[in-house]
Amino acid sequence: MALSVFINTYIFCNHLGQLLYNLALKQKAVQSSTSGTVGIAGKAVDGNRDTNYQRCCTHTSEDLDPWWRVDLLAVYKVSAVTIINRQDAVIERILGAQILIGNSLEQNGNQNPSCGMIKSLDGTPTYTFQCNEMEGRYIIVIIPGTKRYMTLCEVEVFASLSVLLLKPLNES
Structure with a gap:
């Protein structure tokens, strides 16, 4: 029984049949600011894919260059990143968001390489970017x-399960 919960929560199968592990789940997240008391950064990595803001989403104040960040605690080869946007209102707030992956926290990490950008809203709450082992x-x-403002309902960061059976990249 515990194994099925683990599989349903942490492991997903992509379109190529590869097993992918969500590295971000339950990790420490921070953001540029928090608007109100319910939009805390950790809501984007709590495993809840609901798109209703009040229950499940982050929310920054009206910031210049608003940002959100998760620390994976080690260096990994990232296969894909999925962003789940709110659907109850103001869905356009995610437009223009860039997904950056790297090891630098200089300037809040905004000089790290880009995996992708949300360029248009296509009516779906889910945006997945292939990061090609960044x-x-x-x-x-x-x-x-x-x-x-910036609102995120969930951020999932995937790496191949076969890579995770080995040590993280920064361990000797």
């Missing part, structure tokens, strides 16, 4: 060059 410890979601 290496990094930190995953940053940032909306650069603008002053606005």
Whole structure:
């Protein structure tokens, strides 16, 4: 029974039949600010894919270059990142968000390489970006060059299960 819970919570199968592990689940997350008391950064890595803000989503204040970040605690080869956007209102707040992966926290990590960007809203709450084994410890979601709010309902960071059976990249 415990194994089935583990599989349903942590492991997913991609379109190529590879088993992928969600590295971000339950990890420490921070963001540029928090608007109110319910939009804390950890809601984006709690495993709840609900798209209703009040129960499940992060929310920054109206910041210049709002950002959110999760620390994977080690360097991994990231296969994909999935962002789940809110659907109850103001869905356009995610537009222009960039997904950055790397090891630097300089300037809040906004100089790390980009895995992708949400360029348009297609009516779905889920946006998945193939990151082609980009290496990094930190995953940053940032909306650069603008002053606005940012809301994220879930951020999932995937690595191949076969890679995880080996040691993380920064261990000897």
